[in-house]
Amino acid sequence: MSINSALLLLTFYYVAIVADAMTAALAAGRRSMDWMGVAMLGPITALGGGTVRDVLFQHYPLTWVHNPALLLITAGASLATIAIARYMHHLRRLFLLLDAIGLVAFSVIGCNIAAEMKLPFLIIIASGMITGCVGGVLRDILCDDIPLLFRTELYATVSIFTGLVYMGGQRLGAPHDLAALAAMAAGLTLRLLALRFGWSMPKFVYTDTLH
């Protein structure tokens, strides 16, 4: 990876964890958690996807163990959200954009880590999805909700699509940087189109009880 594109990806990573921590703080506020709960839910949401990925693939030390400042940054972003919460609904569009940037950046980073470990292709795509999506699942479980991921618009789909463009581009001979940028641009476009036009997967509704 060139220095420029590594810097870009790193920038996106920090934007992503800060945006994730801030949306997690709002979820905590909807459940009337206390400030300590807010300060914990932010890091869990922002760093949880990468943590689960690293545990599953035995990729130690964990990112935040190696770089503990990530705990302070995400906890700080969560706490700062308390102060600016009253203005957050004006920033709704901005946060959806930041969240989408985070999703595609996490997906590329997750694929990249699995690819460097020489894991199989399917696992590389799964690694991107785990990195991009599991933090939000942890947030929803801790808020006692059914994870949004399982019920809403093309979130996991965007992650898989980003990973496929990223890995497919490299297989087709594209330089790594170009493949990463193209994948993030393509994934971001799909996500924003899905948000704009309300695209979603069909739902499976089943009412009989087996057990």
Next chain:
Amino acid sequence: MSINSALLLLTFYYVAIVADAMTAALAAGRRSMDWMGVAMLGPITALGGGTVRDVLFQHYPLTWVHNPALLLITAGASLATIAIARYMHHLRRLFLLLDAIGLVAFSVIGCNIAAEMKLPFLIIIASGMITGCVGGVLRDILCDDIPLLFRTELYATVSIFTGLVYMGGQRLGAPHDLAALAAMAAGLTLRLLALRFGWSMPKFVYTDTLH
């Protein structure tokens, strides 16, 4: 293990993960998850017990990382369930049988892995129970339910019983294959009797609040 009994156990394993993925799809449908949610809940349920076991005992690489086709098989079984869901209530008895076969097969496989790692006897039994039961717990958490495991008929008990017969048989000098088959037959019998006669553990009902 002889080739024949290894093949039998492998067959049971595939029956078990497919049956688990299909019942997970129905649980997803009861919560109106979308198709992507269905395609994720199946593999999590079918492969989650073995994954937690392998992380706890540092038994890497995980089964589905080593053999990624398992992800496709379980996701595919979940998605196929959407198409045949309308007929599923006719298959209720069949699925309870497949689920029971899966439970005892998972229990034997889990015990076997811990035994090969020379872990203590209690941990071997626990490994069988984790392998057999944790996938369903993950499914219930992601569906925002109290895990059925903690509230219903002799599910974990069957897993422990299967493990005890399997390990006890080998300690008493039975060949490995015979012990595995006897344990699965005994566990399956107990499970089917429990279902048939509604056997269950006594419940602990406590209404005072400590906290």
Next chain:
Amino acid sequence: MSINSALLLLTFYYVAIVADAMTAALAAGRRSMDWMGVAMLGPITALGGGTVRDVLFQHYPLTWVHNPALLLITAGASLATIAIARYMHHLRRLFLLLDAIGLVAFSVIGCNIAAEMKLPFLIIIASGMITGCVGGVLRDILCDDIPLLFRTELYATVSIFTGLVYMGGQRLGAPHDLAALAAMAAGLTLRLLALRFGWSMPKFVYTDTLH
């Protein structure tokens, strides 16, 4: 660590896991779980914090894999609670005290393990908090509650405070034993004062919906 203070910490550890398993049994009883569910929720609650810590920091084998008697002790304590549940509300104050002792003992033990692994200071404090608090979070998730940790009085705060006194004391040159005892005494005092006077963190209440 001197033999005396190691023994004291070990005693506190056993008091803590037994007290945790017993309060978990009451939580299970409030959800009408069956006896097997009670016997599982106790060990998960009592040993879950240390387990998550060890997985995150790749500190294998897990405590209960190395010492399986811990599974029997905690499962047994949970089951015994069923018999004495009717007297438990008389013991409310005693259990709050035992729970507080457990919290500070777990925190010191968690810090100590991370310190021996030469992990960074922030991670050492986080290790104490994970060890002290995550078991209760797992209990609440399995009971389908929003974790109390995120909503109530100074629980995680006490854990962080205990860790800071413990590590700070050693940095200031105090012998290890003295620092451990001072930290536990300070943490216990803060916890009991918080319970006595109803001290709590401010809550963050947010009612707008972003997603």
